[in-house]
Amino acid sequence: MSFNQSSQDMMNTMPVDGSGNNGISTLRASAQPTQAGARLVSTRPALFDGTVEDNAVRMWIMQVQDCISLLELQGCLSSETEKILYAANSLTGSAKEAWAIERTKLERTFNNAASPELQRNLYQQLTLEGFLEWIKTEFEDINAKRKRQKDYDNCVQGKRSVGEYLIEFSKFAERIEPPIPEDLRTEKFRSGLNREVLNRLSLVPDEPQTLRGLARFADKIYSRYLEDQAMERASKPMQDRPKSSKKGSYQNQGNSNQGQSNQRMEFLKKCRRENRCFKCGQTGHRSSSCIVTVPNERRLTLIEESTQSQGNGQDRS
Known part of the structure; x- marks a missing residue:
């Protein structure tokens, strides 16, 4: 009936208030008992x-709950009706209008009770x-x-x-409403x-069926996996381990590239002197009209051959 709840879901243990009123007919009353009026005024949500x-x-609901909890400790609010009226006094604008409509429905339902x-x-x-x-x-x-919902759906271990x-x-699961069942x-x-945890978890015949139990079991599996990885790395010889990119390796690579560049320059000079194609190293045509696709390996061979021949020529001279 009220607040989008069925009668089976409603609480049915709250007694009638001390005044003999049955509550719904007093929803338009003030929620400020005279003995605690000052406290109610000073403790209000936005x-x-x-x-x-x-x-x-x-955010507003959390403020209401905090204020009511404090007032309950001080003995200011005793019935559910008073708590509702106290919270409703902080409504304004469209929220106040919506509550007025809902309140009228509640009162009508109560008055029509048989x-x-x-x-x-x-x-x-x-x-x-x-x-x-x-x-x-x-x-x-x-x-x-x-x-x-998206945060919950996309949450993975990584x-x-x-x-x-x-x-x-x-944290993400607690924010989903209605609450998600445990299973x-x-x-x-x-x-x-x-994947590492799931692969090992699939080999377990009787894995835990509760969230907390599964989390503890998965944590042990992942810890064991990390230990195995560390032992495997430690057992590998130094030459089999991945090489770290140190400064020396970059220097060696730079020296190698510089050597190939020098060889290429010598090859181009030789082709220019002997009227050879810059691409294939043959005579009779220019590189712009060369139809031969020379693989990189072949180009390096040509460069080496031209360099060697140049060196032999210098020796003969």
Whole structure:
């Protein structure tokens, strides 16, 4: 009936208030008992006008819950009706208009109840939790809700430890509403484990069925995997290990490139003197009209041959 909840989901343990009123008919009353009026005025959440951007309704609900918790400790609010009225006094704009419509529906339902017993049941179903859930549903930021779902769907372990993955996964899962059942949450967490863990986990006949148990087991598997990797690297001979890119290797590469460049220059000079093609090294045509595609290996061979022949010529001279 109210706040988008069925009668089976409503709480039915709250007694009728001390005044004998059955609650719903007093939703237009003030939520400021005279003995605690000053405290209620000084402890109030910010006004909420129905803004849907930037999770405004969620921030307002958290403020309401904090204020009511403090006032309960001070003995200022005793019934669910008083808590609802206290929260509703901080509504303004479109949020206040929406509450006025919902409140009228509640009062009409109560007044049309066939018996005092039914009226009592209606009153017992009216809770602060239901009121706040209704407000959140009315003014939920759709974009923020989609982002929370996307964050949850895309959460995977990657290169992180299982513990770090669990912390972020749990944070994203808690933001999803309605709450995700434990078995589905565990299945999603398992699918987000990295390949190394999943490959080893698939060999286990009886893996844990709870999220916390699975996380502990996966953490042991991943720790063992990292230890095996470290031992494998330590057991390899130095020559089989990946070479680190040190400064000397860059210098050697630079010297090699410089040597090939010098050989190429000598080859081009020889071709120019003997009217040979710069590409294939043959006579009778220019490089611009050369139709022969010479592989890089062959070019290097030509360069070496031309250099050697030049050296032999110098020896003969």
